[in-house]
Amino acid sequence: MREQTASWIADAAGATLHRDARPGPNDPPGPTAVEIDSRQAGPGALFVGIPGERTDGGRFAADVLTAGAWGVLVRREHAAAAEAVDGGVILLHEDPVAALGELARAWRRQLGAVVVGITGSVGKTSTKDLLTGIVAPHRRTIATAGNYNTEIGLPLTVLGAPAGTEVMILEMAMRGSGQIAELARIAEPDVGVVTNVAPVHVELLGSIEGVAAAKAELLHGLPPGGTAIIPAGEPLLDAHRPTGVTVVTVGEGGTADPVPEALTLADDVPLTVRRNLPAAVAAARAVGIEPTGSVSPTISAMRGQRLHLAGDIVVVVDCYNANPMSTSAALDDLAASASGRRVAVLGDMLELGPDELRFHAELGAHAREAGVEVLVAVGPLSRHTGTGFGGAVHWVATAAEAARLVPTLLEPGDTVLLKASRGIGLERVADALATTGADA
Numbered sequence: 247m248r249e250q251t252a253s254w255i256a257d258a259a260g261a262t263l264h265r266d267a268r269p270g271p272n273d274p275p276g277p278t279a280v281e282i283d284s285r286q287a288g289p290g291a292l293f294v295g296i297p298g299e300r301t302d303g304g305r306f307a308a309d310v311l312t313a314g315a316w317g318v319l320v321r322r323e324h325a326a327a328a329e330a331v332d333g334g335v336i337l338l339h340e341d342p343v344a345a346l347g348e349l350a351r352a353w354r355r356q357l358g359a360v361v362v363g364i365t366g367s368v369g370k371t372s373t374k375d376l377l378t379g380i381v382a383p384h385r386r387t388i389a390t391a392g393n394y395n396t397e398i399g400l401p402l403t404v405l406g407a408p409a410g411t412e413v414m415i416l417e418m419a420m421r422g423s424g425q426i427a428e429l430a431r432i433a434e435p436d437v438g439v440v441t442n443v444a445p446v447h448v449e450l451l452g453s454i455e456g457v458a459a460a461k462a463e464l465l466h467g468l469p470p471g472g473t474a475i476i477p478a479g480e481p482l483l484d485a486h487r488p489t490g491v492t493v494v495t496v497g498e499g500g501t502a503d504p505v506p507e508a509l510t511l512a513d514d515v516p517l518t519v520r521r522n523l524p525a526a527v528a529a530a531r532a533v534g535i536e537p538t539g540s541v542s543p544t545i546s547a548m549r550g551q552r553l554h555l556a557g558d559i560v561v562v563v564d565c566y567n568a569n570p571m572s573t574s575a576a577l578d579d580l581a582a583s584a585s586g587r588r589v590a591v592l593g594d595m596l597e598l599g600p601d602e603l604r605f606h607a608e609l610g611a612h613a614r615e616a617g618v619e620v621l622v623a624v625g626p627l628s629r630h631t632g633t634g635f636g637g638a639v640h641w642v643a644t645a646a647e648a649a650r651l652v653p654t655l656l657e658p659g660d661t662v663l664l665k666a667s668r669g670i671g672l673e674r675v676a677d678a679l680a681t682t683g684a685d686a
């Protein structure tokens with residue numbers, strides 16, 4: 247946004263331009279970056295002071311102006327403190343998060359890039375990573391970094407897009423009803439991908455139908471002529487099929503053209519990530535790119551990376567997120583890829599709603615079917631995983647205990663799956679294994 251003036255930014259954000267500032271002779275009229283962390287808001291940045299649970303970011307307005315920020319966007323109560331510092335633009339808005347969203351939408355329109363929104367219960371980040379790997383060699387592309395997929399992270403991603411960006415790939419997270427609609431309102435996606443609908447965040451939405459309806463908000467946010475990419479044979483989405491857009495269904499029996507044989511993924515792309523390729527290919531085509539050749543996407547951490555330890559022990563580090571869908575898939579991958587014993591370290595799957603105990607018991611049964619020989623269950627809910635498994639189980643209450651136990655259980659040739667909700671912190675087990683047995 248360096249070429250945009252303060253008054254353009256104020257209009258775009260719906261904010262009051264409380265103080266304008268003349269840029270230096272060699273400075274661009276607009277900010278070089280938009281930041282919400284005052285420590286990152288260096289010279290040239292626009293700092294947006296967001297009221298949080300612990301502190302109100304607006305309190306740092308004077309600090310960032312002193313440090314040479316281009317300007318601040320804060321609530322009126324912080325105006326006086328900001329004014330006390332000479333220099334820098336002061337923009338006022340009573341709801342800085344809303345202003346951030348408005349500004350992002352204006353910038354998205356200014357750029358005129360093709361926008362792909364990705365939501366779904368699991369596989370959003372994986373699909374985003376694959377799609378970015380396919381598209382980036384052909385178009386100037388920006389994509390969500392890490393998990394910047396909320397009403398704050400998404401606008402920051404959009405605002406970070408430089409002029410000339412041709413494709414924006416945006417992950418959209420859902421915590422409750424209406425959130426995806428809001429993200430779609432900001433991003434105005436041309437292409438919407440719903441990876442799948444699974445019992446994740448059921449606690450917030452009441453039922454799996456509620457989850458489907460929330461994901462479908464993305465599809466209803468598409469413009470006429472846009473493209474919706476949804477899983478084939480997902481009855482939960484039937485009621486939500488958008489009209490006036492092209493609907494592509496992905497997977498068995500779907501309308502999507504097959505993944506081209508000429509497309510190959512680098513060997514280090516984990517199995518759980520690979521299964522999102524059909525949706526990523528469909529999205530690439532919607533953007534106008536026919537995928538081909540070898541693709542080496544950058545895969546976000548903890549999504550099934552393999553750690554090779556001494557004694558041919560392989561550890562699959564998949565402890566970013568867990569629910570019945572992703573954990574069953576990970577067990578199937580374990581079954582398919584292990585050459586020696588199958589060891590599963592399964593922690594609690596959180597936020598599953600009233601059926602959580604049943605889901606854990608079913609997972610245990612699935613682990614047995616997948617030929618797991620050693621099961622370590624971690625956390626209170628996982629006692630039920632153990633019950634469903636039916637055989638000998640090592641149960642521990644915490645990841646810290648698991649980190650002590652697991653290294654003592656392993657034998658050469660084992661393949662070890664680490665899988666739990668993020669809140670369990672199962673990567674501690676990976677750390678423990680890496681320090682005790684890293685292969686040189």
Ligand SMILES: Nc1ncnc2c1ncn2[C@@H]1O[C@H](COP(=O)(O)OP(=O)(O)OP(=O)(O)O)[C@@H](O)[C@H]1O
Nearest residue numbers: 367368369370371372518521549564567571572575
């Ligand atoms: N299509 C899929 N089917 C089943 N499991 C999957 C699929 N894609 C990814 N996973 C699993 O789900 C985990 C989370 O994947 P990913 O980070 O891509 O999902 P996400 O939807 O972005 O999650 P979050 O809601 O936390 O942002 C991965 O570690 C992987 O094991």
Ligand SMILES: [Mg+2]
Nearest residue numbers: 370371393417
């Ligand atoms: Mg994600």
